[in-house]
Amino acid sequence: MSPRLPRRAVLAAPAIIGISAVAPPEAAAQGLKVLKTRSLLDVAVLDPANRISVTDGDVMRAIFAGLVTQKAGDTWGWEKDLAVEIEQSDATHIRFQLRPGVPWTNGFGEVTADDVKFSYERIADPVFKAAYRTDWDFLDHVEVTGPHSGVIVLKRPFVPLWSSTLPTASGQILCRKAVEALDGKKFTLDPPATCGPYKIKKLDPRRSITLERNPLWPGRKPAYDEIQYIQIVDSNAAEIAFQAGEIDFTQVPLSNVPRLRKAAPAGSKLIVTPSLAYWWLGMQSEAGPFADIRVRKAVQYALDVEMILDGTFLGVAERATGFIAPSLLGARKANLIAKPDKAKARALLAEAGLASGFKTNIGVRNSTEFLSAAQIAAASLAEVGITAEVIPFDAGQQKALAGDKNGRWKEMGMMISRFTMQPDPSWATAWFVSSQVGEWNWERFRSPEFDRLHEEAKGELDTAKRAAMYVRMQDMLEESGSYVFLTNGATASLCRNTVKPALSPDGQFQMWAEFAPA
Amino acid sequence: MLAYAVNRLALACLIVLVAMMILFSLIHLVPGDPASIVLGTRATPELVQAFRDRMGLDQPLAVQLFRFVMRSVQGDLGRDLFTNQPVAEVVWRELPHTFALAGLGLGWSVLLGIPFGCLSAAFRNGWIDRVAGVVAVSAIAVPSFVVAIYTLLIFAVGLRWFPALGAGPEGQPLVQLWHLVLPSFALGLGWVGYICRLVRASMLEVLAENHIRTARAFGLPPRRILFTYALKLAILPTVTLLGTGTGRLLSGAVFIEIVFNRPGVGKLVVEAVNTRNYPIVLGAVLVTTICFVLCTLASDLAAALLDPRVREKL
Numbered sequence: 001m002s003p004r005l006p007r008r009a010v011l012a013a014p015a016i017i018g019i020s021a022v023a024p025p026e027a028a029a030q031g032l033k034v035l036k037t038r039s040l041l042d043v044a045v046l047d048p049a050n051r052i053s054v055t056d057g058d059v060m061r062a063i064f065a066g067l068v069t070q071k072a073g074d075t076w077g078w079e080k081d082l083a084v085e086i087e088q089s090d091a092t093h094i095r096f097q098l099r100p101g102v103p104w105t106n107g108f109g110e111v112t113a114d115d116v117k118f119s120y121e122r123i124a125d126p127v128f129k130a131a132y133r134t135d136w137d138f139l140d141h142v143e144v145t146g147p148h149s150g151v152i153v154l155k156r157p158f159v160p161l162w163s164s165t166l167p168t169a170s171g172q173i174l175c176r177k178a179v180e181a182l183d184g185k186k187f188t189l190d191p192p193a194t195c196g197p198y199k200i201k202k203l204d205p206r207r208s209i210t211l212e213r214n215p216l217w218p219g220r221k222p223a224y225d226e227i228q229y230i231q232i233v234d235s236n237a238a239e240i241a242f243q244a245g246e247i248d249f250t251q252v253p254l255s256n257v258p259r260l261r262k263a264a265p266a267g268s269k270l271i272v273t274p275s276l277a278y279w280w281l282g283m284q285s286e287a288g289p290f291a292d293i294r295v296r297k298a299v300q301y302a303l304d305v306e307m308i309l310d311g312t313f314l315g316v317a318e319r320a321t322g323f324i325a326p327s328l329l330g331a332r333k334a335n336l337i338a339k340p341d342k343a344k345a346r347a348l349l350a351e352a353g354l355a356s357g358f359k360t361n362i363g364v365r366n367s368t369e370f371l372s373a374a375q376i377a378a379a380s381l382a383e384v385g386i387t388a389e390v391i392p393f394d395a396g397q398q399k400a401l402a403g404d405k406n407g408r409w410k411e412m413g414m415m416i417s418r419f420t421m422q423p424d425p426s427w428a429t430a431w432f433v434s435s436q437v438g439e440w441n442w443e444r445f446r447s448p449e450f451d452r453l454h455e456e457a458k459g460e461l462d463t464a465k466r467a468a469m470y471v472r473m474q475d476m477l478e479e480s481g482s483y484v485f486l487t488n489g490a491t492a493s494l495c496r497n498t499v500k501p502a503l504s505p506d507g508q509f510q511m512w513a514e515f516a517p518a
Numbered sequence: 519m520l521a522y523a524v525n526r527l528a529l530a531c532l533i534v535l536v537a538m539m540i541l542f543s544l545i546h547l548v549p550g551d552p553a554s555i556v557l558g559t560r561a562t563p564e565l566v567q568a569f570r571d572r573m574g575l576d577q578p579l580a581v582q583l584f585r586f587v588m589r590s591v592q593g594d595l596g597r598d599l600f601t602n603q604p605v606a607e608v609v610w611r612e613l614p615h616t617f618a619l620a621g622l623g624l625g626w627s628v629l630l631g632i633p634f635g636c637l638s639a640a641f642r643n644g645w646i647d648r649v650a651g652v653v654a655v656s657a658i659a660v661p662s663f664v665v666a667i668y669t670l671l672i673f674a675v676g677l678r679w680f681p682a683l684g685a686g687p688e689g690q691p692l693v694q695l696w697h698l699v700l701p702s703f704a705l706g707l708g709w710v711g712y713i714c715r716l717v718r719a720s721m722l723e724v725l726a727e728n729h730i731r732t733a734r735a736f737g738l739p740p741r742r743i744l745f746t747y748a749l750k751l752a753i754l755p756t757v758t759l760l761g762t763g764t765g766r767l768l769s770g771a772v773f774i775e776i777v778f779n780r781p782g783v784g785k786l787v788v789e790a791v792n793t794r795n796y797p798i799v800l801g802a803v804l805v806t807t808i809c810f811v812l813c814t815l816a817s818d819l820a821a822a823l824l825d826p827r828v829r830e831k832l
Contacts, residue, residue, distance in 0.1 A: 041789075041793070042789060044600040044601055045600055045601070052600055052793075188600070188601045188602060189601060205601070205603075205608075205611075206608075206612070206781060206785075206786065206789070207684070207685075207781050208684075230683070230684070230779075231779075232683060232779045233776055233779070233785065233788065233789060233792075234776045234777065234779070236667075236777075237683065237776065237777050237778070237779050238779075240667075240670050240671065240674070240675060240682055240683075241682045241683045241779065243675045243682075244670075244674045244675045244678065244681075244682035244683075245678070246681065246682050246683055246684075
């Protein structure tokens with residue numbers, strides 16, 4: 001009798017193959033608490049001195065530690081991390097005391113004040129050519145006063161230290177012994193020793209990075225055993241992955257917010273936070289019709305900013321009152337020109353001898369949001385007789401044209417731009433000083449008073465005085481006629497209801513050690 | 519035949535060389551200083567200069583091009599701007615994913631396209647032919663990324679039968695195959711239509727030939743005539759098309775890799791363009807071009823091997 005294959009076996013075999021194929025991944029099968037979150041960009045460089053993107057920063061915040069760290073929540077601020085004590089004893093001296101007994105991974109001993117000295121002086125060293133050298137440009141040296149204590153000595157007072165240097169990746173501490181043993185004393189994706197709440201379990205370049213709890217971390221135990229940071233380039237693909245249950249947290253495009261507000265995926269919440277970025281329409285002020293301040297003022301009065309925001313961001317983004325976002329020191333209460341006034345715009349044009357209007361252009365980055373904003377701005381300006389052609393640019397072309405030595409910058413009329421910034425107002429004014437003309441200050445705004453205020457404000461320890469300086473600087477920009485502040489934008493994220501997220505106030509940074517199951 | 523193969527190979531080398539020159543020139547003729555573009559607002563002048571030195575950007579364009587070609591010939595495609603990894607290594611790591619996707623996509627198109635084409639021809643002007651015609655034209659007309667999004671929404675989000683993203687963990691081929699089903703279907707669907715229409719047309723031509731009429735007169739079963747005698751001849755134009763098709767699928771894989779968040783050369787290029795990582799763009803596009811040229815070369819040689827009439831014309 002020939003052997004017969006039972007019918008049930010025939011049916012069971014493909015079922016088993018199918019089940020094994022879709023079997024849950026290893027971590028979930030082991031009952032680990034796993035947080036799966038989306039990264040927009042590839043994790044490229046995990047060296048604080050040369051990091052590339054927000055993505056790198058998210059990972060570094062989990063695997064390294066600094067003296068202080070950024071607080072999660074609605075307001076900007078810092079809290080102690082490895083420092084048990086830290087205080088600014090005078091304008092140029094910051095004393096710190098480290099928590100003793102924080103071990104480095106891979107057997108490199110414990111974190112010491114000498115590691116702090118190494119980490120900060122390394123970034124400041126011009127020979128090292130760190131991409132983030134400007135963060136520590138004002139550092140004179142770090143004085144080690146004991147195994148766990150030291151003093152950061154500055155060349156001059158520098159207030160942004162507390163908001164955009166120490167609590168960021170530039171303030172994170174590396175292990176001197178481990179890094180100095182490396183070829184060239186630098187690394188990219190394979191830090192030789194870490195000391196943060198998580199450590200790298202698996203790195204799959206251009207796909208994902210998996211972190212696991214660092215058992216040596218003496219601080220508060222993070223809630224999740226494992227973090228899977230999965231790179232998904234396309235925002236819509238990320239939203240689909242979220243709906244399919246493959247990730248727990250992702251940023252989504254602002255254009256999707258109205259739809260998600262009406263119907264967020266089941267079991268999830270939409271989080272919209274004001275951003276620190278700033279969008280503005282700038283006018284080149286040294287050639288062509290815009291050399292006349294009356295023409296620039298006419299544009300300020302003619303532009304219907306609310307219409308631009310409604311059309312571009314579908315009502316999600318608020319109008320900006322300046323470059324500095326409302327959550328930061330130095331934010332203005334209102335714009336000097338709060339509402340459009342077409343009659344006044346026409347009168348100003350007539351005064352400038354351009355009653356019948358003129359032709360110009362609006363340069364923008366070649367992406368949907370920029371093009372949309374420019375088209376609406378052009379329509380708004382057409383109402384007062386200004387015909388603006390929308391010219392899409394690559395970011396590089398824009399900068400090349402602005403700095404063109406043969407005077408091609410004169411061809412530029414208006415430009416809609418967006419910059420991002422660190423949580424300190426000095427980051428908003430840095431690009432508009434006179435020395436930036438031909439670089440990033442393509443409006444060619446020049447004011448010795450503005451330049452002086454920008455330098456002074458960086459060292460002003462009195463908060464109220466400092467805030468007033470930044471308000472004045474933004475007033476000056478608006479008074480020059482060259483700027484129309486559009487919006488600071490917003491960041492939108494989808495989060496599963498089972499997850500309690502911990503984000504920076506602008507929603508950009510994910511603090512995984514603070515994430516917890518809801 | 520040997521002379522033909524050598525000729526084709528030389529032509530392929532020339533095409534790759536010209537493609538390299540065009541690609542290199544295009545990237546370097548884009549206005550703007552690549553160093554400033556890549557390094558952004560934070561770059562100090564020393565950092566910009568260090569970058570320019572490392573990339574050889576101060577050299578004349580012709581010198582840069584010559585160096586690029588010479589290094590590429592030796593397999594050195596430069597280094598990733600950010601991670602400093604060799605570009606060849608990075609591309610090599612992504613290539614199998616793109617090949618698997620394109621290969622399975624082609625598999626779908628052959629598996630569905632050829633039988634539908636044969637059936638259409640066998641039942642010419644019948645309802646099967648009409649339905650297959652409408653389906654084939656629709657499959658050609660709908661862009662692959664639209665198919666990708668809908669298959670994702672239906673089968674991954676709605677029914678949750680298939681995973682929504684990624685390629686699955688390494689070392690688990692069954693899971694990886696499971697991850698490939700939807701993307702490859704979305705990629706191959708358009709080519710189902712092409713192959714179906716092509717097989718139908720060439721099958722109709724073959725079915726009208728004398729030896730098929732003779733076979734029918736001898737009373738051979740229609741299925742045998744169709745699949746054993748007619749298909750052998752009707753498939754030849756399809757073989758040639760498959761060569762070009764594989765190349766097209768490789769480039770079409772870009773959208774699918776983005777939508778399904780799969781690793782692959784297409785996704786690599788998109789990310790590299792976004793971050794201005796020019797060595798990666800150059801290296802990845804060069805490798806894809808070589809693959810395309812090789813596929814076309816292979817299909818030409820296969821057609822010559824399979825069809826004596828092609829060989830006779832050489």
